[in-house]
Amino acid sequence: MSNNTKPKNKSRRRFFLKAGLGTMGVLALGTYVFRNPMRRKIYELSETLVPPYNGSGTEANLWFEMTKENKLIFHSPKVEMGQGTFTGFAQIVADELDLNINQIIVKAAETDTGIIDGMSTGGSLSIASMYQPIREMAATMREKIKLEAAKKLSIDASSIKTADGVLTAEGKIMTYAEALAEVTDWSLPDTPELRPFSSYKYIGKPIPRTDLKAKIVGEPIFGMDAEMPDMLHAAVIRPEHVGSSLKSADTSVAEKMPGVVKVVQMDGWIGIIAESFPQALAAKNKVKVEWDIPTVWTEQSLRDYLKIGEGDKMITQKSGAELEEGGDGVIDLEFTSPIGAHAQIEPNGAVAHYKDGKVTVKLSTQVIGITQKQVAEALNIDTENVNIIGTYLGGGFGRRLDTNHAAHAALMSKEVGKPVKYFFTRKEEFQNDMFRPPTHHIIRGKVDNNGQLEALEHHYASGDVAINAALFPPVAGTVLGTDVGAMRGGNIMYKNLPNYRAVQWHRTLPFATSFWRSLGLLANTFAIESFIDEMALKAGKNPVEYRLAMLGDDENQQRIRKVIEECASKANYNDKVSGNKAMGFAASIDAGSPCAQVVEVSIIDNEIKVEKVTCVMDCGLAVNPDQVRAQCEGSIIMGISAAVHEKMTIKDGRLFPIIYGPYDMALMRNSPKEIDVHLIQGVDVPLPVGEPPLGPIGAAIGNAIRRITGKRLTDLPMTLA
Amino acid sequence: MKITFNINGKSQSVDVDEHTPLLWVVRDVLNLKGTKFGCGKAACGACTLHVDGEAVRSCSYPIKFAEGKEVTTIEGLGEGDNLHPVQQAWMEEIVPQCGYCQPGFMMATAALLEKIPNPTDEDIDNNIVNICRCATYYRMRKAIHRAAEIKGTNS
Ligand code: FES
Ligand code: FES
Numbered sequence: 001m002s003n004n005t006k007p008k009n010k011s012r013r014r015f016f017l018k019a020g021l022g023t024m025g026v027l028a029l030g031t032y033v034f035r036n037p038m039r040r041k042i043y044e045l046s047e048t049l050v051p052p053y054n055g056s057g058t059e060a061n062l063w064f065e066m067t068k069e070n071k072l073i074f075h076s077p078k079v080e081m082g083q084g085t086f087t088g089f090a091q092i093v094a095d096e097l098d099l100n101i102n103q104i105i106v107k108a109a110e111t112d113t114g115i116i117d118g119m120s121t122g123g124s125l126s127i128a129s130m131y132q133p134i135r136e137m138a139a140t141m142r143e144k145i146k147l148e149a150a151k152k153l154s155i156d157a158s159s160i161k162t163a164d165g166v167l168t169a170e171g172k173i174m175t176y177a178e179a180l181a182e183v184t185d186w187s188l189p190d191t192p193e194l195r196p197f198s199s200y201k202y203i204g205k206p207i208p209r210t211d212l213k214a215k216i217v218g219e220p221i222f223g224m225d226a227e228m229p230d231m232l233h234a235a236v237i238r239p240e241h242v243g244s245s246l247k248s249a250d251t252s253v254a255e256k257m258p259g260v261v262k263v264v265q266m267d268g269w270i271g272i273i274a275e276s277f278p279q280a281l282a283a284k285n286k287v288k289v290e291w292d293i294p295t296v297w298t299e300q301s302l303r304d305y306l307k308i309g310e311g312d313k314m315i316t317q318k319s320g321a322e323l324e325e326g327g328d329g330v331i332d333l334e335f336t337s338p339i340g341a342h343a344q345i346e347p348n349g350a351v352a353h354y355k356d357g358k359v360t361v362k363l364s365t366q367v368i369g370i371t372q373k374q375v376a377e378a379l380n381i382d383t384e385n386v387n388i389i390g391t392y393l394g395g396g397f398g399r400r401l402d403t404n405h406a407a408h409a410a411l412m413s414k415e416v417g418k419p420v421k422y423f424f425t426r427k428e429e430f431q432n433d434m435f436r437p438p439t440h441h442i443i444r445g446k447v448d449n450n451g452q453l454e455a456l457e458h459h460y461a462s463g464d465v466a467i468n469a470a471l472f473p474p475v476a477g478t479v480l481g482t483d484v485g486a487m488r489g490g491n492i493m494y495k496n497l498p499n500y501r502a503v504q505w506h507r508t509l510p511f512a513t514s515f516w517r518s519l520g521l522l523a524n525t526f527a528i529e530s531f532i533d534e535m536a537l538k539a540g541k542n543p544v545e546y547r548l549a550m551l552g553d554d555e556n557q558q559r560i561r562k563v564i565e566e567c568a569s570k571a572n573y574n575d576k577v578s579g580n581k582a583m584g585f586a587a588s589i590d591a592g593s594p595c596a597q598v599v600e601v602s603i604i605d606n607e608i609k610v611e612k613v614t615c616v617m618d619c620g621l622a623v624n625p626d627q628v629r630a631q632c633e634g635s636i637i638m639g640i641s642a643a644v645h646e647k648m649t650i651k652d653g654r655l656f657p658i659i660y661g662p663y664d665m666a667l668m669r670n671s672p673k674e675i676d677v678h679l680i681q682g683v684d685v686p687l688p689v690g691e692p693p694l695g696p697i698g699a700a701i702g703n704a705i706r707r708i709t710g711k712r713l714t715d716l717p718m719t720l721a
Numbered sequence: 722m723k724i725t726f727n728i729n730g731k732s733q734s735v736d737v738d739e740h741t742p743l744l745w746v747v748r749d750v751l752n753l754k755g756t757k758f759g760c761g762k763a764a765c766g767a768c769t770l771h772v773d774g775e776a777v778r779s780c781s782y783p784i785k786f787a788e789g790k791e792v793t794t795i796e797g798l799g800e801g802d803n804l805h806p807v808q809q810a811w812m813e814e815i816v817p818q819c820g821y822c823q824p825g826f827m828m829a830t831a832a833l834l835e836k837i838p839n840p841t842d843e844d845i846d847n848n849i850v851n852i853c854r855c856a857t858y859y860r861m862r863k864a865i866h867r868a869a870e871i872k873g874t875n876s
Contacts, residue, residue: 082819082855208815215820216808218755218795222821225754233749258738276749278741344854345759345767346821394757394821395854426760626815630860634818637856660764660852669846671858 070177075109078126081396084627085126087210091202096138098162108390111372121366124688143189149179206626221392223364228419235280237270241293241653243510250288257283271412296653307440308461311507314482317491320499337523337716339648340436346394349423352409358385359410364393365403378407398515402470427658436516437463441527451539455499462486463509489521494550518694529586529699544568559682560594571598571614584704588695591688593619597696601704606720612674620687632677632693639697641666726787729797739785744768755795755824766851769825770794776832795824807831810868818855
């Protein structure tokens with residue numbers, strides 16, 4: 001792996017240009033000096049551990065736009081949901097295009113004009129997958145701007161210097177905007193050599209987020225804040241019971257409520273459209289609905305349905321011999337994790353306007369491209385007639401990898417001939433989430449005469465994560481066999497073990513389950529790393545050394561080793577109990593980024609308190625180290641929340657709780673006062689950041705609790721009472 | 722029903738049902754979108770604003786109670802272009818991630834500092850009980866202490 005300064009596969013890589021600015025009506029607006037349309041083929045980053053950027057295929061796409069004021073708008077194929085991607089993109093663009101970061105505005109691209117990543121915004125891949133393509137494109141644009149300036153100034157392009165959006169040569173000076181004024185030929189030069197890393201002013205620096213001020217003064221940047229002229233507000237009724245469907249509804253009272261414009265009964269849901277949101281909500285409560293509830297699910301029936309030995313089986317990893325269940329010296333430990341809710345604070349919603357066979361939708365979504373298809377399908381129109389405008393997201397966490405509700409807003413708009421805005425109530429968010437599936441794990445191991453593991457197996461059962469997701473084609477589940485999402489963190493990472501394997505059991509549950517930040521990683525690592533800790537304890541060995549002994553020598557194994565050693569040393573790790581306090585250790589690798597954590601836990605009156613967390617991660621090049629730290633801090637506290645607080649249950653066929661509070665989450669008082677993050681740059685390209693730190697936290701806490709109390713907690717969320 | 726109150730220092734009259742939550746008047750009638758909807762049940766704090774200097778969860782505050790009162794939202798927290806010490810501290814510590822919950826937290830913090838100018842960690846734990854799903858609590862705690870410092874120096 002290298003920090004490529006040479007563009008790869010130059011001959012195969014092409015930019016496609018759309019002819020004529022006039023056709024896009026941009027000049028007519030008079031605002032923009034140029035819009036630069038180009039399209040790339042699927043980008044190949046074969047040397048990295050990260051899946052490639054996968055942009056849309058055939059229509060022209062726009063990346064850069066220069067305004068008269070000499071500001072550059074970067075139309076981002078990825079959205080901003082808090083992870084700092086827009087800031088990272090601005091840094092990358094600034095360094096190769098020689099702009100001051102204040103001259104760059106990053107916006108989520110619209111489907112009408114932008115290039116959208118078919119892979120969505122997720123998987124912690126935004127910076128990792130876009131680092132190389134954006135640098136190359138920015139460098140290419142820099143070259144283009146120089147060539148245009150050279151023509152205008154009648155000088156040699158090679159003599160031109162660029163800085164802060166200004167070109168200078170032979171005593172002459174010109175802004176980028178001036179250089180590009182009236183350009184009509186948008187053919188692009190070859191991508192020049194990229195700048196040496198040492199020349200970068202922004203990449204690798206902890207600069208403040210570019211959206212900081214907007215978020216401090218409360219600017220209306222979110223989907224919830226979006227409006228359209230003359231819009232109406234709607235509330236929607238959807239099933240409360242798992243697996244239920246709409247039988248009949250009496251809407252007569254609701255229709256006569258103040259402000260109500262129309263009540264529509266659609267396929268499986270009812271929309272109440274009114275002049276204001278409170279009016280729509282009041283009328284919604286007057287609709288009498290009868291539901292068809294074929295099966296009343298309970299917690300027990302769910303657990304019986306989803307367990308190891310039930311559903312589809314797939315071996316996801318195997319090396320060496322298999323252990324025999326109940327065999328001589330074979331030890332089993334069983335773990336579970338509950339249904340988890342996304343609970344992002346901004347509810348899902350959309351504002352849509354259907355007019356003359358075309359639809360415009362504004363919303364918070366991680367899947368702009370897929371939402372366009374869903375809306376087009378629901379209205380039976382071509383995708384070209386649907387424009388999706390992505391806003392800033394009030395949290396994503398995987399919840400917005402399917403935003404099918406955009407289609408509901410569009411259908412309601414069509415019914416009333418006006419724009420319609422609607423969003424989920426909090427109860428609907430909790431009952432109609434696409435949950436983190438519950439899981440069941442058996443870790444099976446056998447130790448040698450020294451107490452070191454000689455065989456380790458992870459058997460795990462999960463509901464859908466990637467299978468049946470809108471993000472993937474329907475065949476993906478059957479072709480792959482395995483749920484690649486449930487598998488995250490499910491395989492054994494210690495390759496020096498003589499025998500290891502991982503076996504997945506999969507079942508589709510009666511309610512929607514899908515991507516929840518870090519996917520299977522949280523629960524899988526909890527199970528595996530708790531078991532390993534238990535074995536180290538039994539053998540009377542230091543758990544850090546116990547782990548190091550199981551690691552091999554290849555590059556990846558050494559990266560894991562380094563992270564583990566560094567973390568133990570930074571935290572001054574020891575496995576002694578002092579009063580009601582102890583440290584806990586755990587490690588994991590996710591999407592190529594190894595991470596280790598030491599937690600300091602205290603227990604007072606059965607309350608589990610995480611006092612301090614030391615986190616060491618090797619995520620390669622940190623484009624913005626401050627934002628990487630922020631992701632670690634957030635992931636750690638979200639992980640604490642999942643590991644010791646959160647849990648959804650099924651009662652009488654319904655999912656509970658339906659509100660924050662009863663859905664217990666980590667608050668300020670549950671957050672560690674100290675979080676010490678250390679980053680290692682084991683490779684010189686950026687690797688995933690936003691999810692890997694969720695791996696170790698649960699097991700690390702459990703391992704500390706085990707030392708303080710002598711109890712091995714095996715069910716998430718962990719409680720002592 | 723016609724209700725008159727001050728919002729961010731300016732007098733406003735609205736004509737809405739008296740039970741309408743203050744949040745929706747602020748967001749949809751007065752078009753101040755900085756105050757957020759998160760739950761509608763006083764459970765998350767995203768909608769926190771000030772009524773006569775007190776932190777209030779506006780999603781559960783009927784508009785009729787605002788009659789004659791002084792309402793402050795995030796848009797009116799600073800003075801003109803000057804950010805409030807809480808906002809300054811939030812900038813310094815680079816607190817927001819997605820940012821959605823942040824106005825509510827800043828409003829809750831600003832109200833806390835009026836009552837307890839130098840809050841201890843325990844004061845913060847007991848009084849700042851909003852929810853941030855991005856879990857920016859670690860930086861928020863630092864920012865709250867920093868805001869107390871800035872405010873102390875200014876006054
Ligand atoms: S929206 Fe008011 S407390 Fe949640
Ligand atoms: S910053 Fe995202 S919810 Fe708080």
